[in-house]
Amino acid sequence: MTMAAAASASAAVPQGSPQVPEEAFVDLDKPDFKTFWNAFVWRFLNRNPARPTIAINWQFVLPTGGLSTDPQHIILLESFKTVVWGMLTNDAYGKKLKVGTLGSISGGIREAFRWFVWNGIKDFSQLTPAVQERYHNVLAQLILKREEVYPDFVAEGYGFGYHSPSLRSVLEEDLEEEDEAKVDDQAEDDGFTYSQVANRINIIYYIYAQRVLLQKRKLPALSRAPFKGRSGGEVTSGIVAHAINRIPALPQAVSIPMLAEVFRWVDEVGPEIRRAHFAFQNSKDGGRRAVMSAFAKLDAAGFSSERLAALPWRERNEGRIEGAEDPLAFGYHRMRLAVLMLRDACVLAVQYLAGLRISEVCSAKVLKDKVNGLPSCVYKMQSPDGMMDLYFLKGVLTKGQAEPKANDWVIGCAPYRSKELPVIVRALNLLHDVVTPFLDDDKEAPLFVHFKNRWGMPASADSVHQATGTDLQRGCRRFIRCFVDLSTLPDFDRHGNSLVRYRRTRGQCIRTHQGRKTFADFCLKTRKTALHALSLHFGHLTDSITYRGYYEPVQRLHDDVEMFGHSATVDFFVSRSEGKVVFGTMAAAVNDFLKEFKLEGIKDPAELRDKVTDIVITHDLRIYFNDNGNCLISMAPLKSRCQAAAGGPSWMHTRPNEKTRTVSMCGGCDCLALGREHLPFYETRAAAWKEAAQDRANRVAVRSYEQSRKIVRILKAPAYDASQPC
Structure with missing residues (x-):
């Protein structure tokens, strides 16, 4: 089916009718437009293990009332779909955009689509220089005070769950690890970033770049270069200066208590959770009494009902757990929470003690059986001088790679033939034991998993899937919120770093990339000659990338x-x-x-x-x-x-x-x-x-x-x- 035929079919099908699929996967190499073009959500496979799928949602609410998929907006909707498809499949813009950019693209599309409809613009041919200038002038207000432009209008997701006002400025900055399509709909209280403005400005340039494809589909196009020939950077800089706000390393006053808690979990709490989980898996066929006995073992790990009731509200039982009055149902929830928090402690260990990206953490896969007493994603080698055992983690490197590339990272060392294992190896060993019941006998599966059901434990391996970057990010923040007390932090540490935001948010401002920055900060401050080794460890093309990106300017x-x-x-x-x-x-x-x-x-x-x-x-x-x-x-x-x-x-x-x-x-x-x-x-x-x-x-x-x-x-x-x- 050609794109022209897809356009005719789209015009003939009333948007929102039962025959329109809610969502569909898109194959960029062999597109079958009939199967996905009219779907409300396009899903793309992504090579980043932390975000295995990227979605762009074509159905969203409008400030005028109704939805973007309503019949009166069909020309505008088809035009935006065509622009996105062209940006992913041809180089009319000078290059093809990657699937990973769809989050920021979709945020810009929603902003432009809503403003166009609000101002009566029905197609791209109406984007005159005067209209473009008005759009440029109103962007700051749209980002900061949308309600002043669209009275009584609230976009999807605003103030809901993890996008609550107290966290939205944090998540807005965390585009590498959060769902960009949802985050971009949030307004910041205290300003806006260069990328927020650029995402909205660039849409106009994408529209112009795909003018030939739009004309082939007999859709109105923008025929003149946007913004009177100025570059996107010049136009964006007219609203906000391009300042590089690098993610900082975690202050020692925060990282030390956090890592102390991680060590406690790996060496004390984790083994108790492992014993309780083994008892639970072995007791599922033994009746209620056997299962309750397994749940009782969680008390030793600190997951008693009393302890759980003292955790922050998202982890407490407040009538949100179905059958919570039943100790058995509550026990399932306790076990689920304990297993996931053990996973999160292991994530923090890998990120802060080895500096891996969240995508690299997600890429680790294991077999059910261990190899030489270690998970199959871990192996050890003797150092060249023969004095140390070096431990490596096998995974996939995607950053800066045209295609995912198998890669190994050093995660610890110990004296040659020592029986003591590095803390990361102990953590991964522990996690492998806990996820073993969810693994098949003869094939690799993700080591860092998440449960599909919201409450209780998985009934089978089908209820377990690879954790995404967002799953792990939220889990790490939950772990810090529950077990790392930052309430007594002063306003500043002895180095002059402000600790106020860490204290006020109880660590919810901590981002996954800070683990990598903290690891690099420790390595380079300990020994500056480690720069080249760190650059190789991070998979950077040159040492200068590591030096500029991971070495603090003050240092x-x-x-x-x-x-x-x-x-x-x-x-x-x-x-x-x-x-x-x-x-x-x-x-x-x-x-x-x-x-x-x-x-x-x-x-x-x-x-x-x-x-x-x-x-x-x-x-x-x-x-x-x-x-x-x-x-x-x-x-x-x-x-x-x-x-x-x-x-x-x-x-x-x-x-x-x-x-x-x-x-x-x-x-x-x-x-x-x-x-x-x-x-x-x-x-x-x-x-x-x-x-x-x-x-x-x-x-x-x-x-x-x-x-x-x-x-x-x-x-x-x-x-x-x-x-x-x-």
């Missing part, structure tokens, strides 16, 4: 300052390899360093500097230069006296502790290296302590004076002994 400014320190570090090792002498307890380590990397034999200054620079950056070496000496703590952090005084040295503590550090302490520290540039400091110090040191009972003065004199004497010697301790 970049901090790095600019740090670069001076690294540059001075390079200068130090270059000068030492060229023959400059240093002494102190660190002198021997410096000599060993030069020998290990064979720097002393390099005669070419440029080659020497390049070699030293590469070593300093690769090993993240940093010398802290002070008037009283150079601190090489990053080369020997366990020997630091100031960190020992602060509570204990560690390989994580590679900076001197300024609160406990003193000149005398540094003088006897194994991290200190001295050169002639420090002579003025110790001459001044010796002179300052000389008079007080005359009193031999003043041990501090005596020790400081004698230490300073010794250093001065060594530094003034014609050829001082670099092996001399301070």
Whole structure:
């Protein structure tokens, strides 16, 4: 059936009659227009596992009354359908749009369709420059105060469920993980985004791009370039500036209690839920008493009736559960909630401890039987140096790929042959055990599942399906709302991050992508040389994508300052390899360093500097230069006296502790290296302590004076002994 025939059939069929299908799937490769063209909802298969299907709904309410599918709007409806079809199947716009963009497209279509009908515009040929300018001028009001344009009109979904006013500004921004078609119908209280305006402006450009296809279907078209030839970016910028508002990493005051709760679930609550679920699955044929006994095991996991009653309202029994007065029916609900919340804890573990996208989490598939004691989507390999067991998760990468691509992600490590499993592996192992009853014996199935029925437990595997990104996003927010107490957070943390929105929304402002940002923030702040490894882990094309998108601007400014320190570090090792002498307890380590990397034999200054620079950056070496000496703590952090005084040295503590550090302490520290540039400091110090040191009972003065004199004497010697301790 051709598109022309589809148009004739569409005009002949009264919209809303019984023969019009409610929804239909669309095959872009082999379209059969007869099967889907008149359907109220077009559904497309999507390659993103987090959103396996994308829908565009052609039936929506209008501010004039009635529906978009009413017969008097048939030309407008057919024209918009044709534009969408053309944008997906031809490159008249310069490129074909992907199915994933249909959410934002449908939001723009609904806005334009409603405004056109409200202003008596029946087809695209009536979109004169004056009409376009009026549409442009009213967009801000349509987004912020729609009721002022359309009195007493409320669009679908407004104020319902997860699109309630308290959450709508959060979900509006979360287009990667929420249903864009529903979200876009919500107005924000405090402004609008660039994308909201662009989605509405771009529709006019799509209409113009598909003018040839519209004319082939004998539908009125827009023949002149929209908005007097200005680009879409210029037109959109006339309403709102294009500001990049990057999703921030989660503040430590929020992420630490959240992850502490996730760990508790993986190691304490989860095993109890697993036992209760096994007992439930084994008791279904044993009668009411056996099933009730299985439900009783949930009490140990914290899902007693009393505990459930204390959860926020969406999880409580308030007459919303059919048969809630029956303990058996309520037990089914308790089991369902416990299993789904265990799944959500595992999602948080994977996202915050491995940085996977929600689509990559959804892509994990498993067999019913484990492989070498692990879910089939997990395997381990020995590290190249033979010291560690590395654990990998198998999934599918879709971001930036023309077609889905199988990919493996590192999710943890443990010492070689250790019996201890990384927390993510423990979580996935636990989740696999819980979903095993829903798996077939001989084929892979999703590891992260959702239940089709709203209440109770699935009666069979047919009642279980792959969780979407929205399912997991909502589940994670529910988990945080129920088990992570953010009510006592202050307005700001010690780093100056505002915590108000996390406290006020009880964590409902947290988005799934923040797990990825938090993971990247931890990796790059811990070790900046992890940038390339992180870029490979994330599947980015270049390191610069990771650096710009996942490294906070404030941290970049901090790095600019740090670069001076690294540059001075390079200068130090270059000068030492060229023959400059240093002494102190660190002198021997410096000599060993030069020998290990064979720097002393390099005669070419440029080659020497390049070699030293590469070593300093690769090993993240940093010398802290002070008037009283150079601190090489990053080369020997366990020997630091100031960190020992602060509570204990560690390989994580590679900076001197300024609160406990003193000149005398540094003088006897194994991290200190001295050169002639420090002579003025110790001459001044010796002179300052000389008079007080005359009193031999003043041990501090005596020790400081004698230490300073010794250093001065060594530094003034014609050829001082670099092996001399301070």
